[in-house]
Amino acid sequence: MNDPAPGDAGTAATPPPGKTSILILDDEPIVCKRLKPFFQKAGYEVEAFTQPPQALARVGERSFDVVITDLKMQGLDGLAFLGKVKALRPQTDVIVVTGFATMETARESFRKGVYDFVAKPFKLTKILDAVRRIEKERGLVP
Amino acid sequence: MVLPACIRRLLGRDSAPPVPFSVLFKKFKSILERNNAILELIGDMGDKLGGDYIYDRQYILDSSERLGDQVFKLVSDLSLLCQRKNAALFAAFERIQRKIQEELAGRRTLSRTDHILPLAELTHDLADEGGNKMAGLGDVRNILGFAVPEGFVVTAGAYFEAMEQAGLRRQAAEATRAFCREGGAGLAETSQRLRRAILDMPLPRPLAKAVEQAARKLSGPGRALLAVRSSAWGEDGESSFAGMHESVLGVAPGDILAAYRRVLASLFDEQALGYRLHRDQCDEEPAMAVGVLRMVDAVVSGGLYTYAPLGGQDQAMVVSAAWGLGKPIVDGTAETDTFLLGRTPPHALLSSEIAYKTTRLVLDPAGGTRTEAVEQDRRDVPSLTGEQLADLARTAMNLERFFKRPLDVEWAIDAAGALVVLQARPLAIRPRACSLDLDAAAAAKDAPTLVSGKGVTAMGGVASGPVRVVAEGEDLADFPYGAILVARHSSPRFAKVMPRCRGIVTDVGSATGHMATIARELRVPTLVGVGVATRVLEPGRVVTLDADHGVIYDGAVATLCRDELVREDVFEESWEYRTLKRVLRHVSPLTLLDPKSEAFRPEACQTFHDIARYVHQRAVDKLLSLAETHHEITRGAARKLATALPLGLTVIDVDGGLAPGTGQEAREEDILCRPLRAILDGMGAAGMWETSPVPVDMGSFMSSVTRTFGADLAHPTRLGRNLAVVSKEYLNLHLRLGYHFTVADAYLGGSINDNAIYFRFMGGVTDLARRSRRAWLVAAVLEQFDFVVETKGDMVIGRVKKHPKRAMLDKLFMLGGLIGYTRQLDARLDSDEAGKRHLDAFLRRINAARETRQ
Numbered sequence: 001m002n003d004p005a006p007g008d009a010g011t012a013a014t015p016p017p018g019k020t021s022i023l024i025l026d027d028e029p030i031v032c033k034r035l036k037p038f039f040q041k042a043g044y045e046v047e048a049f050t051q052p053p054q055a056l057a058r059v060g061e062r063s064f065d066v067v068i069t070d071l072k073m074q075g076l077d078g079l080a081f082l083g084k085v086k087a088l089r090p091q092t093d094v095i096v097v098t099g100f101a102t103m104e105t106a107r108e109s110f111r112k113g114v115y116d117f118v119a120k121p122f123k124l125t126k127i128l129d130a131v132r133r134i135e136k137e138r139g140l141v142p
Numbered sequence: 143m144v145l146p147a148c149i150r151r152l153l154g155r156d157s158a159p160p161v162p163f164s165v166l167f168k169k170f171k172s173i174l175e176r177n178n179a180i181l182e183l184i185g186d187m188g189d190k191l192g193g194d195y196i197y198d199r200q201y202i203l204d205s206s207e208r209l210g211d212q213v214f215k216l217v218s219d220l221s222l223l224c225q226r227k228n229a230a231l232f233a234a235f236e237r238i239q240r241k242i243q244e245e246l247a248g249r250r251t252l253s254r255t256d257h258i259l260p261l262a263e264l265t266h267d268l269a270d271e272g273g274n275k276m277a278g279l280g281d282v283r284n285i286l287g288f289a290v291p292e293g294f295v296v297t298a299g300a301y302f303e304a305m306e307q308a309g310l311r312r313q314a315a316e317a318t319r320a321f322c323r324e325g326g327a328g329l330a331e332t333s334q335r336l337r338r339a340i341l342d343m344p345l346p347r348p349l350a351k352a353v354e355q356a357a358r359k360l361s362g363p364g365r366a367l368l369a370v371r372s373s374a375w376g377e378d379g380e381s382s383f384a385g386m387h388e389s390v391l392g393v394a395p396g397d398i399l400a401a402y403r404r405v406l407a408s409l410f411d412e413q414a415l416g417y418r419l420h421r422d423q424c425d426e427e428p429a430m431a432v433g434v435l436r437m438v439d440a441v442v443s444g445g446l447y448t449y450a451p452l453g454g455q456d457q458a459m460v461v462s463a464a465w466g467l468g469k470p471i472v473d474g475t476a477e478t479d480t481f482l483l484g485r486t487p488p489h490a491l492l493s494s495e496i497a498y499k500t501t502r503l504v505l506d507p508a509g510g511t512r513t514e515a516v517e518q519d520r521r522d523v524p525s526l527t528g529e530q531l532a533d534l535a536r537t538a539m540n541l542e543r544f545f546k547r548p549l550d551v552e553w554a555i556d557a558a559g560a561l562v563v564l565q566a567r568p569l570a571i572r573p574r575a576c577s578l579d580l581d582a583a584a585a586a587k588d589a590p591t592l593v594s595g596k597g598v599t600a601m602g603g604v605a606s607g608p609v610r611v612v613a614e615g616e617d618l619a620d621f622p623y624g625a626i627l628v629a630r631h632s633s634p635r636f637a638k639v640m641p642r643c644r645g646i647v648t649d650v651g652s653a654t655g656h657m658a659t660i661a662r663e664l665r666v667p668t669l670v671g672v673g674v675a676t677r678v679l680e681p682g683r684v685v686t687l688d689a690d691h692g693v694i695y696d697g698a699v700a701t702l703c704r705d706e707l708v709r710e711d712v713f714e715e716s717w718e719y720r721t722l723k724r725v726l727r728h729v730s731p732l733t734l735l736d737p738k739s740e741a742f743r744p745e746a747c748q749t750f751h752d753i754a755r756y757v758h759q760r761a762v763d764k765l766l767s768l769a770e771t772h773h774e775i776t777r778g779a780a781r782k783l784a785t786a787l788p789l790g791l792t793v794i795d796v797d798g799g800l801a802p803g804t805g806q807e808a809r810e811e812d813i814l815c816r817p818l819r820a821i822l823d824g825m826g827a828a829g830m831w832e833t834s835p836v837p838v839d840m841g842s843f844m845s846s847v848t849r850t851f852g853a854d855l856a857h858p859t860r861l862g863r864n865l866a867v868v869s870k871e872y873l874n875l876h877l878r879l880g881y882h883f884t885v886a887d888a889y890l891g892g893s894i895n896d897n898a899i900y901f902r903f904m905g906g907v908t909d910l911a912r913r914s915r916r917a918w919l920v921a922a923v924l925e926q927f928d929f930v931v932e933t934k935g936d937m938v939i940g941r942v943k944k945h946p947k948r949a950m951l952d953k954l955f956m957l958g959g960l961i962g963y964t965r966q967l968d969a970r971l972d973s974d975e976a977g978k979r980h981l982d983a984f985l986r987r988i989n990a991a992r993e994t995r996q
Contacts, residue, residue, distance in 0.1 A: 019587065028198035030718045035196065041604070041702060042691050043587035099200045121190060121197030124599070124690065 020140050022131065023064040024048040025055040025081065026097070027073040035068070038124055044131070052081050063089045065140065066131055071098035071105060079108060086113045093134045097122065166768065167796060169223045171867075173761045174874055174887065176216045178900065180754045183209050184730050185930070185941065190722060191662075194599045194653070202722050206246060209729065210239050213750045220757045224764050230744035231753065238728050238750060245724045257300040257352045261293045261435075267723070271297045273373025273431030275565065278545070282563050285663060286544055287641060288537055289562045293435035294356050295373060300349050301406060301430050308343035310336075314410065315427050321415065329412055336410040341403050350399055353434075357398040360436055367505055368393045370401040371433040371565075374409055386414040387430070391469060392437060392510040405432045438562050439505055440554035442525045443468030446538050447569055449548040449707075450482060457700070458482045458492055459538060463525045465516055466502025468552055468564065476501070479525050486698070487607070487624035489535035496524050526555075533561055536623060540641060541566045543605070544665050548707055585701035586693075592685060593694040596672045597647070600632075600658035602713075603667030605645035606686035606698040609679045612636075626687055628679050632657040632670050634925075640664045645687040647675045647694065652928055669694075732932075732939075762876055765794075765865070781808045783866070785822065787831055787962075789877070791864045793818075799868030817873035817888040817899075818866055820951045824958020827991035831962035879965050888954060890947050897950050898943040901929065901957055903964075904936060912968050915977040919967075922981050923960055927953050952992060959988045 022044050024035050032048035039046045047064075049055035052073055059067070067085050071078035082094055096109050099120040106117050116130045135141045187205055190197050217235055221228045256271075264272045264280025272280065272295040283290040305311035314336055321332045345353075357368060372387030388408035390401040408414070409430040418428070444463035461481040462471055470476035477497040484490045499516050506512040526534070534553060541563070542549050548569040554562045610625035612618065621627070621639040629636070632651025637660045640646075646661060651670030661668040667689035679685060679694065686695040686702060695702075713719055727749075734742060734752040747753045781800070783791040784807055793800065793808055799815035800808055813819050825831055867874040875886040887900040903920050913936035920938045921931045929940030942953060963984050971977055 026198075028200070030198055030716055031196055033716070034713065038690060041586050041688060042693075043584075097196075099198065099204070121195045121201050123194050124196060125194075125692070127196070128691070 019043065019045040020066065020131070020135055021045045021064045022047075022066045022068060023055060023058065024068045025052060025073075025078075026050065026068075026070040027052075028070070031070070031097075035127070039128075039131075042128060056081065056084055059085050059088055059092075064092055065138070066134055067092055067094045068127070068131075069094065069096060071096050071109070072100055079105070079112060082109065082112050082114060093138075095127070095130050095134075097127070166223065167765075167794070167867075169219060170761055170765050171796070173216060173219045173223065173757060176212055176219065177754050177758045178887065178898065180209065180212050180216065180750065181900065181941070182898075182943075183212065184726075184751060187722065187726060188730055191719065191726070194602070197718065197722075199718060199721075202718065202725065203246060206242055206725055209750060210242065213753055214239075216754060216757050220760055223761055228744070231747070231756070234744045234747040235753060238747070238753070241728045242725050245721060245728070257297060257303075257349050258356050259295050259297055261290065261295065261433075264295060267727075270375070270724075271295075271299060271431065273298060273375060273429075273433075274377050275371065275567070276373040276431060276433040278566060279433070279563075281544065282541065282566060286540060288541075289560055291369070291435040291438050291562060291564065292360060293368075293433060294360065296349075296353055296402060296432045296434065298375065298429040298431045300353075301432075304343065304345050304349060304406070305340075307346050308339070310339055310343060313339075318410075318415070318418070318428060322418070329416060333410050333412040333415050337407040340407040340410070343403070345399060345403075353398055353402060354395070357395040357434060360434060361395040362436075365394070365507075366439075367391075367437045367510075368395065368398065368401075369433075369435045369437050370398070370405055371435065372405050372408055373431040373433045374414075375429045375431075386411055386417060391467075392505060398434065402432055402434075406430050435564075437467075437505060438554045438556050438564070440467050440562075441465070441557055441559075442530075443552075443554040443564075444471050444478065444525075446534060446551040446553060447548070448485070448538050448542045448551070449569060457485045459485055459489075459535065461526070461531065461534060464497070464499050464502065465520065465525055466504050466514075467511060468554060469511070470503050470513075472552065476503075481526065481531055483531060483535045485539070487536075489532055489539075491528065491531060494524065496522060498522050499525070530555060530561070537561060537563065542707065543644070546603075546665065546707065585699050586688075589686070589695040589697065589699045589702075591693055592678050592696050593672060593674065593692070595692050596674065597669040597692045598653045598671045599689050599692065600646075600651070600653040600668040600670050601661045601666060602690040603645075603665065604686065604688050604690070604699075604702045605667045606684065606695075606700075606703055607644040609681055609683050609685055610643075611676055611679070611681045626679075626685060628675050630676050634660065634922075636660075640666050645669075645689065647672055647679065647687060649673050649675050652925075652930075732937075762865070765867075781806055783808045783810070783813075785810055787822075787825055789864055789879070791866055791877075794865065794867045795869070796867065796872075797869035799870055799872075813868075814870055815866075815868035815873055816871065816951060817886075817890060817954050818868050818875065820954035821873070821875065821886065821958035821961070823995070824955035824960075824988075824991070825962040827955070827959055827988075827995070829987035829991060830959040831965070877961065879961065882961070882965060884961055886954075886957060888950070890950050894944060894946055897945060897947060899929075899941070899950060899953060899957075901940045903938045903940075903960075912971045915971040915974065916964065916968060919971070919977050919981050919984075920960065920964065923956075923984060926985065927956055929953075955992065955995065956988050959991060960984070963987070 022039055024032055024046065026032055027050050029050055032050055036046050036048040047058060049058065069078050069081055078096065078098070082096065085092055085094060093115040094113070095116045095118060096114050097118045097120055098105065109117055115134060118127055118130060183205065189195065190201070213235060217228060217231050220231070259268065259272055261276070261280055261283060264277055265284050266277045266281055268280070269277035276295045279290050282288050302311060305314060317332050317336060321328060361368060369389065369391050370393050371389040374387055377387060388405050388411070390404055393401045409428050442463055442465060444461060445468070446459060446461045448459045450458040450460040461483065462478040463481070464471050464476050464478045471478050477499050479497050480495040482492040484492060499521050501513050502516050503511050503513050538549065538551050541551060545566065545568065549566050550569045551566045552564040554564055556562055605626065607624045607626045608622070609628050610622060612621070612627055612629045614630065618635065618639045621642055623642045625643055626645045626647065627636060627639065627643045628647045630649050632648040634657050636646060636657055640660060641664065643666065646666060646668040648670045649672055652658065653670055658668060658670065667687055669687060669689045669692060683696070684698050686697065686699040688695070688702060729750045731749050732751045732755060733748045734746060734755050742756070744756060747756055780792055780794050781804065783789070783793045785791060799813070799818070801812045801814055804812040810822060813822070864878060865876045871890050873886065873888045875884070877884045883904045885902040888898070890897050901924065917933050917936050917938050921933050924931045924938065924940035927942070928945070929942045932939045945953070967980060971980065
């Protein structure tokens with residue numbers, strides 16, 4: 001899951017034009033396994049990671065329009081990841097998904113500049129809507 | 143457990159309990175609330191199997207824990223209300239809870255303890271019992287409806303029992319673990335030791351007897367030979383183990399036990415053990431279920447790959463075929479005909495290579511198989527006709543769509559010319575040029591869309607085909623194979639063409655209705671509530687439906703369809719899906735049906751749903767008996783309701799459900815409880831109650847009931863105990879009218895999200911056919927009104943929530959009408975046509991009544 005598929009924009013520093021790019025980080029493989037093809041078939045360019053360090057390294061290499069991250073993971077806290085992404089790529093919009101939604105974490109996420117907050121489990125259409133809202137606001141779609 | 147002294151006193155003796163009714167009632171109400179919360183949680187967990195949600199391991203753990211907690215509290219509440227320890231009920235709770243924990247811990251608990259399961263009962267739900275291969279064959283037969291050989295499976299449970307008794311189970315598990323730990327050292331030695339031990343082990347007598355008996359029966363008077371096939375855990379599933387375990391063909395029933403042992407022993411085949419190590423499956427205890435199938439006396443047999451592993455051919459499937467039995471074809475030792483067919487309908491023949499077939503393998507009546515010469519004039523004749531090829535192609539594509547994988551299908555055509563599916567396993571190769579993720583994204587972005595971002599996913603997936611618009615009530619007999627079904631309303635009627643259609647799109651419909659459930663079972667991509675489908679999609683136009691995203695593309699978007707088959711993971715095979723499904727087996731089925739039956743006991747509870755049902759019933763009984771025997775404690779709360787209809791209804795008002803100053807005998811106009819009003823209005827509406835064929839005055843009604851019921855049932859304490867617990871926004875109604883027993887629980891609170899109706903309908907005395915027609919009718923009506931419906935025997939449960947108050951009151955009005963209309967209907971449901979007629983009549987009348995009301 002951590003390896004971008006061959007033919008993907010794996011090593012290119014710039015994304016191919018025309019497609020909104022999404023990075024997904026969740027330490028539950030099932031979430032990556034399902035979100036990745038879902039967004040791909042909706043016409044997005046997607047990379048998915050289960051390990052925060054790899055994801056972070058990738059964000060260092062290239063920019064994504066949208067980052068979708070879990071909040072509670074082994075190794076690196078989602079909030080810390082969120083902070084680092086925002087520091088590296090201020091223009092990237094971040095959507096947080098989590099199974100442990102409390103007001104506290106929600107507040108903290110928004111303070112760190114998160115765009116949207118989605119509680120697990122969620123419907124596929126819900127996360128797609130969140131991404132579409134971002135595209136609309138940024139004028140990525142007509 | 144410490145009880146308030148007042149409750150102790152109250153429940154300790156029968157006379158003049160000094161406890162205020164409100165205290166008891168509060169407990170009762172909390173039971174109802176918790177019961178509803180539990181049912182909702184069960185429903186939510188069930189929803190997650192639909193494929194529309196993203197959830198993870200944590201969700202399964204959390205919701206299981208929350209559910210267990212609620213059920214425990216429910217049982218405790220009942221103990222408080224009834225002042226009994228309910229030891230048996232607590233024991234049932236613990237038993238179920240333990241099973242769930244075992245599932246979560248990855249220790250499979252087998253839901254069936256039988257040694258033998260007929261293939262007719264097997265589906266993927268019983269994959270643990272029957273092994274993947276046989277469960278898959280069960281799906282082919284029982285869900286998809288294709289012909290497969292007759293047969294049965296000797297379960298994984300039987301394997302464990304045999305191994306246990308021979309003292310081998312632990313030895314095998316330890317040997318496997320040790321071998322894995324040491325990275326495969328001593329492979330050959332371990333394998334040989336275990337295999338020899340199994341070949342020599344004595345089988346438990348009842349097991350041996352059951353297997354022999356079943357084999358004899360399967361073989362029949364014609365002494366047909368049997369195929370004994372491996373069906374290990376994991377085989378043909380997420381990992382393939384293809385061809386590593388043994389199958390024994392041409393077995394006479396008398397030799398069944400030896401063949402059974404041989405297949406069991408092949409679980410520890412050298413190659414299979416090595417593969418286990420390679421695939422990192424050392425933690426899972428191996429198990430072997432064994433399929434026993436009647437050999438098909440095949441005229442032609444062969445194999446089919448749904449994707450041709452041949453250069454350049456990307457949209458083809460390949461068929462190999464020869465005369466006689468299939469073994470030499472599968473082994474690659476026979477001369478075979480090779481056909482290439484298009485993957486898309488009408489599956490044109492792209493090429494054929496006819497071999498010169500000199501020999502064939504046939505069944506030897508004496509046992510086993512033998513090779514014989516093919517008649518001269520048939521040697522260079524194609525072994526399949528065009529029609530047979532087309533049939534084979536359609537069958538294979540249906541299988542592929544269901545299993546969501548390119549498949550390797552083994553098939554045979556018997557003496558009668560019927561196509562029989564022998565096996566369908568995932569194809570190890572991946573279609574070429576499909577791993578390019580960007581293809582799918584680009585294709586999705588570039589393809590012209592007809593509909594975008596509309597509708598609700600009932601079953602995810604991608605499919606393409608020509609549009610077929612189906613009109614209301616249209617005969618579906620000529621529905622074309624391979625089309626996309628488009629209709630105004632979703633309907634369970636479509637179930638019968640689902641095996642033929644590629645996808646379903648409806649303008650109006652619910653993702654939780656009957657049709658959606660069936661579509662999920664058959665894995666047909668389905669999008670409901672699209673609104674404009676019948677207007678936008680012209681008949682005959684080829685479209686591609688992407689039900690996951692609510693998009694319909696113009697034309698066939700091959701990349702997307704192909705992408706569907708090369709997913710790394712099929713959701714239905716993920717740990718999360720399988721575990722949730724296994725957990726739900728101990729949670730959601732309702733097996734406790736009839737409160738009047740002997741089996742309605744705590745000991746009989748199999749699931750959390752059963753416990754909730756049991757507690758609910760006992761709580762209601764308790765409240766009724768309190769209201770009847772302790773008028774003094776319900777003083778001020780319980781009143782007889784004088785209604786125009788003979789309902790014999792007692793109303794307990796907890797909070798503003800009756801007008802202030804209402805006397806001991808309440809009148810209909812005193813009712814402030816809006817849900818109760820709506821139901822009573824519906825019952826009294828024109829054409830509802832009056833249609834009954836018997837006089838409606840209470841006297842003759844009672845006597846008609848007495849005639850129909852046995853003496854016990856007609857006892858006064860068991861009839862006319864009709865109770866409504868009300869507040870201004872809340873109604874809990876228990877109504878026994880004639881043969882029917884109805885429960886309605888409705889809450890219309892401040893927020894739309896809290897609005898909910900639960901409706902349960904049960905009947906009694908009448909024959910099974912009528913009962914099922916009645917259940918069908920009630921379910922059909924409820925579905926029309928957006929209820930999520932569950933039918934168990936003759937009980938129908940409908941739930942609806944989160945609709946606006948007005949719509950909810952309208953539904954309650956309809957329920958009133960339904961209760962009245964069905965009250966005396968059983969006698970008239972003498973045919974399926976009568977059922978449909980009455981459905982139409984009811985809908986016509988209730989719709990007229992609803993219009994008048996508005």
